[in-house]
Amino acid sequence: MRLMTENKRFAVVPAGRRSGKTELAKRKLVMELPKKKPWSDARYFAAAPTRDQAKRIFWKDIKALTPGKWVKKVFETDLCITTVFGSELWVAGLDKPQRIEGTPWDGGVLDEYANMRPTAWSENIRPALSDRGGWCWFIGVPEGLNHYKDLFDYASSGADPDWGAYTWKSSEILPADELESARRVLDQRTFRQEYEASFEGAAGRIYYAYDPKRHENGPIRAIPTLPVLICCDFNVDPCVWEVAQTDGRTVWVIDEILLRNTNTVEMGKEALSRYGGHKAGAIIYGDAAGMNRSTAGKSDYALLYELGFRDQRIKKANPNVKDRINALNAMLENTAGEARLFHHPRCTALRKDFEAVEWREGGRDINKSNPLLTHATDALGYFMEYEFPLRAVRFDPGKRFYK
Ligand SMILES: Nc1ncnc2c1ncn2[C@@H]1O[C@H](COP(=O)(O)OP(=O)(O)OP(=O)(O)O)[C@@H](O)[C@H]1O
Ligand SMILES: [Mg+2]
Numbered sequence: 556m557r558l559m560t561e562n563k564r565f566a567v568v569p570a571g572r573r574s575g576k577t578e579l580a581k582r583k584l585v586m587e588l589p590k591k592k593p594w595s596d597a598r599y600f601a602a603a604p605t606r607d608q609a610k611r612i613f614w615k616d617i618k619a620l621t622p623g624k625w626v627k628k629v630f631e632t633d634l635c636i637t638t639v640f641g642s643e644l645w646v647a648g649l650d651k652p653q654r655i656e657g658t659p660w661d662g663g664v665l666d667e668y669a670n671m672r673p674t675a676w677s678e679n680i681r682p683a684l685s686d687r688g689g690w691c692w693f694i695g696v697p698e699g700l701n702h703y704k705d706l707f708d709y710a711s712s713g714a715d716p717d718w719g720a721y722t723w724k725s726s727e728i729l730p731a732d733e734l735e736s737a738r739r740v741l742d743q744r745t746f747r748q749e750y751e752a753s754f755e756g757a758a759g760r761i762y763y764a765y766d767p768k769r770h771e772n773g774p775i776r777a778i779p780t781l782p783v784l785i786c787c788d789f790n791v792d793p794c795v796w797e798v799a800q801t802d803g804r805t806v807w808v809i810d811e812i813l814l815r816n817t818n819t820v821e822m823g824k825e826a827l828s829r830y831g832g833h834k835a836g837a838i839i840y841g842d843a844a845g846m847n848r849s850t851a852g853k854s855d856y857a858l859l860y861e862l863g864f865r866d867q868r869i870k871k872a873n874p875n876v877k878d879r880i881n882a883l884n885a886m887l888e889n890t891a892g893e894a895r896l897f898h899h900p901r902c903t904a905l906r907k908d909f910e911a912v913e914w915r916e917g918g919r920d921i922n923k924s925n926p927l928l929t930h931a932t933d934a935l936g937y938f939m940e941y942e943f944p945l946r947a948v949r950f951d952p953g954k955r956f957y958k
């Protein structure tokens with residue numbers, strides 16, 4: 556209510572996932588269209604980090620929300636609606652900031668603001684709002700302690716009357732069972748960030764839930780009736796693969812293959828010597844980049860195939876780094892406090908990774924400065940994201956409420 560009625564020129568709106576941020580923004584934009592202005596061509600934007608994203612988030616809904624008798628023309632390729640009042644509404648991606656720069660705007664919305672470049676606002680958008688005293692909404696969920704938090708802190712401080720800060724949790728909008736199902740698969744920090752719009756410090760250890768006392772387990776043995784899952788990351792020195800098994804719920808990492816100064820064939824032969832005779836078979840998981848890269852004209856996976864590893868489960872493209880990390884963290888500990896990932900003490904590189912891999916400054920990527928680290932968790936992460944991905948709440952077009 557406050558967001559819609561206070562009419563602050565700049566509104567910073569970090570709020571929980573699926574809690575109606577974008578929906579409110581669409582309504583705000585469409586309701587602006589008939590407003591009388593001292594000029595005849597009031598212009599508004601609905602922006603997201605990329606054009607594809609902006610189109611997917613806004614375009615269909617904005618067309619549906621704009622009453623037919625307001626519409627003068629719809630430009631499908633430009634993603635623009637012009638109205639009989641003279642106003643225009645543009646859907647734009649900030650991967651092409653030129654579309655925003657250089658023209659005066661009366662107002663607009665930046666969706667998924669945490670994923671935009673910090674300079675998009677200060678250098679491209681703010682100047683374009685100056686001529687007409689344009690307004691702007693910054694909506695999205697937090698993403699670590701980045702520029703979105705700075706803006707939110709500024710708006711909340713009350714120091715600048717042009718700025719308002721608004722936040723709410725998903726629990727205020729979403730049904731309780733939907734939240735519970737998200738809570739079960741997400742780790743606590745991710746849950747707080749995504750569903751409670753909390754700005755979580757991301758610096759420090761990535762696998763913060765890891766504790767060797769809890770996750771290292773000496774008695775783990777290979778289970779003969781379950782296939783061995785060989786998780787690959789193709790590096791030269793060192794190259795680390797993790798060998799795991801799962802019953803579909805719990806994952807046991809039973810072994811680690813670590814060679815220095817090596818190549819895919821040597822690694823594959825080592826895996827073969829250890830698990831070639833495993834009755835329930837072996838499945839290969841790993842880095843999608845291994846599809847393209849080649850040694851002697853063959854991809855890493857083709858080489859493994861020739862060695863006899865026929866069952867390969869590789870995605871066409873690698874998942875987002877965050878998805879991979881979230882999948883691992885959620886297996887280390889979900890919000891219900893359960894651990895579902897255990898490893899044998901011989902997996903020393905894995906343990907070291909869990910204990911030492913850190914975020915890069917800014918908390919958006921893995922710190923790869925130590926060449927000995929990250930390979931084990933990368934390798935295991937590809938498998939984890941493949942078999943235990945976090946798809947908390949899917950977009951359900953059947954659930955739109957303005958139909
Ligand atoms: N107040 C509401 N009551 C019922 N349904 C709503 C309400 N607000 C939004 N919705 C519906 O819930 C879904 C999520 O809304 P919306 O896309 O605006 O959320 P969001 O906060 O932008 O989510 P995301 O974080 O995924 O971008 C949409 O299908 C929307 O139509
Ligand atoms: Mg949204």
